[in-house]
Amino acid sequence: MIFGIFFLILAIISFIACFYFIVKRRFKRGLKYLGLSLAFIILMTFVTPKSIQLAVENNHLTTNEEGIVIIRGETNPDATLKIEGKNVTLSKDGTFKYKVSLSLPKEHSVNLISRFGKKELKEKVTISPSSEFKKAIALKEEKERQRKLELERESQKYEEAKASVILAENEPTNENYDYAYLLVNQLKKNDNDLEARLEKVKETIAFEQKVSETTLAAENALGVAEQNKTRENYEKAAAAVKEIPVDHTAFENRLETINQQIIAQEQQEAVSNTPEPPNTSIVLVTPTGKKYHRRACGNGTYTEATLEDALNRGLTPCAKCF
Secondary structure, eight states, rough: OHHHHHHHHHHHHHHHHHHHHHHOOOHHHHHHHHHHHHHOOOOOOOHOOOOEEEEESEEEEEETSSSEEEEEEOOOOTTEETTEEEEEEETOOOSEEEEEEOOSSSOOEEEEEEETTTTTEEEEEEEEOHHHHHHHHHHHHHHHHHHHHHHHHHHHHHHHHHHHHHHHHSSSSSHHHHHHHHHHHHHSSSOOOHHHHHHHHHHHHHHHHHHHHHHHHHHHHHHHHHHSOOOOHHHHHHHHHHTOOSSOOOHHHHHHHHHHHHHHHHHHHHHSSSOOOOOOOEEOOSSOEEEEEEEEOOSSOOOEEEEHHHTTTTOETTTTOO
C-alpha cells in the first residue's frame, strides 16, 4: 500500500514537470517527464496490491409465498465465496446469486464470507418470511394435522372392525356377522384378511343354520314315525336324518328302534292275516294230545284227521305250527 502511494506521488510530480516544460517550450524535457509519468503509472498498476470487496444488493430480504429468496451481490472475480458454508460459483465479473428456501416461517440469517488471498470479508443477510409464506405454512400444517387425525380415525375404525370380526368368529350369529360386515366395508382401504375371515364366518353360520334346520326336520319326522309306526313314516324320517351334515348316531339309534318295532308289527299282522284252513283240511293229531298240527313238531304218534274231526274232538291249533 505504501509503495502504491509513493509511485502515485512520483507520477503526479512527473506529470506537473512535464506540463511545466511544455509550457516553457522545452519539449524534449517535457516528453522526458511525460515518459517518466507513464512509466510510474504502469508500474503502480502492477505493484499496487488489489483490495477485497464484498457487497450484497440488500441485507434484508422477504421471501415469496413459497419461502424462497435470491441473494444477489458482487465480490472479487478471483475470490472464494462461501454462503452458509457452501462454495458459491462466481461469474466472470464477480457477481453471484444464491437461493435460500425457508422451511419454517421464522426469521433466518445467512452469513457470507469472501476470501481473496490472505484477506477476508464478511456480510450477513437477514431473511424474513412473507405473510403469504406464513399463510401457506399454516395451511400446510393444518392439512398435515387433518391427515394425522384421519389416520387416527381410520386406525380406530380398523381396530373396531377387527374386534367385531373376532366377536363374529367366537360367536357366529347373523347379528354379529352383519355388524362386522358393516364396519369392515366402512374402511377406506380394503382389508383382504378381515374380508377372508368374514367369509369363513358366513360359511360357518350357513353350516350351523343347515345343521339346526335339518336336525329340527329330523326330530319332527322321527316324532311322527314314533307316534305312527308305518313304513312310509320310517322312510321319511330316515331321509330327514340323512340330511344332517354332522354326526347323527342318536337319531340313527332311534330309527333302528322304530324299524324293529315296524318289523315286529308287520310279522304280527302277517300271522293275523293268515287265513283259517277249511274244515276239510287234513291235520295231524295224536291219540292223547290236545292240539292239532300242520306237521310233526314233537314226540308222539301222529295220524291224519280232518280239521272238522279235530275240532269236534275239542282240539286247538298248535301255536308252533299255526
